[in-house]
Amino acid sequence: MSLDKDTVRRIAMLARIKVPEADLETMAGELNNILGWIEQLDEVDTDGVEPMTSVSDFRPELRADVVNDGGDAERALANAPENANGFFVVPKVID
Amino acid sequence: MSKLLKGRTGDWEIVIGLEIHAQSITKAKLFSGASTAFGAEPNTQVSLVDAAMPGMLPVLNEESVRQAVRSGLALNSKINLHSVFARKNYFYPDLPQGYQISQFESPIVGEGELEIDLADGEVVTVGIERLHLEQDAGKSLHDQHPTKTYIDLNRSGITLMEIVSKPDMRSSEEAVEYATKVRSILRYIDTCDGNMQEGSLRCDANVSVRRPGEALGTRCEIKNLNSFRYLRQAIDHEAVRQVEILEDGGKIAQETRLYDTAKGETRSMRSKEEAHDYRYFPDPDLLPIDLSEEFVARMKATLPELPDARKERFVTAYALSPYDASVLVSERDTADYFETVAAGRDSKLAANWVISDLFGRLNKLTIPVSASPVSAEALGELIDLISDQTISGRIAKDVFSEMFESGEGAKAIVEKKGLRQVTDEGAIRGQVQSVIDDNPDKVADYRGGNDKLVGWFMGQVMKASQGKANPGMVNKLLREMLSA
């Protein structure tokens, strides 16, 4: 599988990262280089192998349904680049 | 009743599937200890986890699991003993993590089915595809500032149960009945309050049309319908829109649409859709949920009698019509109210009073039965007064009005206003006699063969007694004395 410029543009959009048009080719090359190296995984026979999502084989205690957090808007907003009237503020969203 | 849509070129069948987002009744959020109470000041119910601060981790609320399992059981669906949380990745300012924790390949509840009753008596079975747990997003306010959007994360992280149906519905009526039934069941078992105005229950509708018997058409998803009225309207409008396109030789584009309640039409949200590739993958911060059979059995034991079972019991135990029974069981409070009224009393009389008189009043004022000014016990007292002939049914209506207005008890009103029925035959005989004496023409007419006049005499006597005379006795005496 090889990435073309359109794919790079698409995944850059998915990741919300700007890749200037002029850099798309270079970026595609770089990523293809890495993906090409990764593709040696195809050599591994994984028929019937369950994918491993976690090394943890225990099941954790769950949280009791108790309100013991929140209640402090200032704390939530303390590091916000922009806030007003208790809200986080962003440029207007246009649907 | 035909559910087919008549087009210019023939009949079309509407195919509908629903996704219901039901907010779970829990005190704290799905993965944090922040409160879920409605209507708080912005961002006051936001933990560091909900705000997705760096290094924060989700910990699953055990109540959310219990509520999902109870809901699955009540919806006649299979509980999956093993389920997995997955991340649904997309950027939106009211989605702080940049992903929604949801369930994708392995939901906590699998397939099931519900039967719904239509107004014409038809029973339709709707398949349930799954129920999964997920986090709600925050709220974006676009009307606070000309160039800014304001974000409130109070709702961010609240537990939602997404209940996905199979595309088994064929009319907006079926869709509304199905959604109503789901809502009713969740309210019965206290897993969702069903409050659509507060957003506790929202529907997305997948709508497509096809020629009867043909393969499924391309569907559109209509998002965020927050009332059953909008659900019905949106489906009807969308079906017509699709038929028009197809009949004009066009093609339906699979897309997400928004119902514009002001204009009464759906419009495309395609601009947003194109960008989406959710890149689901198992959430490495959370381990899978593994339930025991024993746990599921324990949850099952917590379920109250559900609407279907209760309806059946009402029909057999109280000799109600299926229709009356279904009206009474639609809400747990209503059914409870009815059972209190009916206990030890004439159940049909009780049902009539609850359905016609009480509901009539409550619905007009949009008061829930739980807030009724006439309690079940009070209504029972009124019915007792009718049954023991203290008052007539006619007077009872007035007493009920008075009870509804003042909150006073039936007996007290009857006593205070002297509404006790007159059953003294001598007194009634006297009133009948004066009416006969005052109306010789009518008497002659009656005796000449105009039987219908008995009703008129009845009215006169009742009027003279201010409605208090026992109607049976009046009737009996009138016939006797007029024939004499």
Next chain:
Amino acid sequence: MKLTELTIAAARDGLAAGEFTSVELTAANLSAMENTRDLNAFVCETAEKAQDMAAASDVRRARGADLGAMEGIPIAVKDLFCTEGVRATACSHILDGFTPPYESTVTTNLWDAGAVMLGKTNMDEFAMGSSNMSSYDGPVTNPWRAGDDGAKLVPGGSSGGSAAAVAARMAMGATGTDTGGSIRQPGAFCGVVGMKPTYGRCSRWGVIAFASSLDQAGPLTRTVQDAAIMLGAMAGHDPKDSTSVNESVPDFEAALTGDIKGLRVGVPKEYVVDGMPGEIGELWRRGVDWLKDAGAQIVDISLPHTKYALPAYYIIAPAEASSNLARYDGVRYGLRVEGDSLQDMYANTRSEGFGAEVKRRLMIGAYVLSAGYYDAYYLKAQKVRARIAQDFHDAWETVDVVLTPTAPSAAFAQGEKMDDPIAMYLNDVFTVPASLAGLPAISVPAGLSSDGLPLGLQIIGRPFDEETMFRVAGVMEREAAFTAHPMTGEA
């Protein structure tokens, strides 16, 4: 002996004997930090806080209060840990100015055990790197040089600042985090002990996430005993981290009996890469001999999927990272670069806020999870991961620990391998397999390269059997008798 030369264990004894106070010990380290600022190991010095904490420790001691395992010991904290009221930026521009209103569980545990915070250490941005070159705060210089006029070397990464600070005697120990080798490899490059516990042993709560299924905190110290002491203070069950295991923390220090007679040490034939200097293989063989001489039984084993660990890791870690780092959007904290629209603001913020390596991994991560590629990349990698874990599982049938080199080379020059991501990734070829399997592993300084640079050997243990791993590491340390010093040049 200078106070900064003491081990944690020796300092603990000295403090207990009243030979010096924590205030003095802390002052010595603070002054070492000042004198060695050119290494750029620290990105934030918290001298005042350190003095206050040291004074408080001395008061506790004077009062005869219950003393913690790290009582009065000054340590450094990797900038990946959230520290209340002290910057935590993961050395990324995108977290500019972020001051958490909360303290990570691991650092809370350390302060509860009496430790003193000296400051925050430099690291590769978001822990993505093996050279510390990707830090927004600039590179760290390894205190070791290849000869007197040698070029500036990297300390390894991503916990490069922590490793350099411990090696250069600026801190008695430091916290690190290890996702694919980020404690062990810089430990080896800087000639210090770097230890990654079993996944689930240390809480991840309050540690800025890179790859959630792999990230683990661990100590960097100058001796194995110090690592055992410090890990004991860091570890423990945390209900706020669902992947934190509910097991009691053993007395790791007590496991250092010095006796490994009869223990079975596995030597996997696959831990060899093309172009690996012969001296690494030689050191490994020496390590085998040391353990054998100490009474261990050497078992040749095979971990057949070893070579696939690195490519699998470079799918799994970027995939998780691409999702974990989605929260850096300029809305709630950190950098915001304005734009014409919301989407513009997102893209501007993230493009300026993330460095080249982070962006590269975010792109790979988004790609391997995207529609149509998930099965071929992400799912495949998870299956390979299962294979690798099974290799180890099988090995535990016949061995108690596994011995390998830590890294395929000694520290390299700053700027080297920068234009070749894969060459850079290969630094972690020997450390990544244990990460994917969630196993405890430790790098012990075991010798010098021909250029006079430290080299490490790695001991991998069974899940939650850090004790056996420490026991073997202790013997290895004794046998290797590594006494070389980067600052004095004494060997």
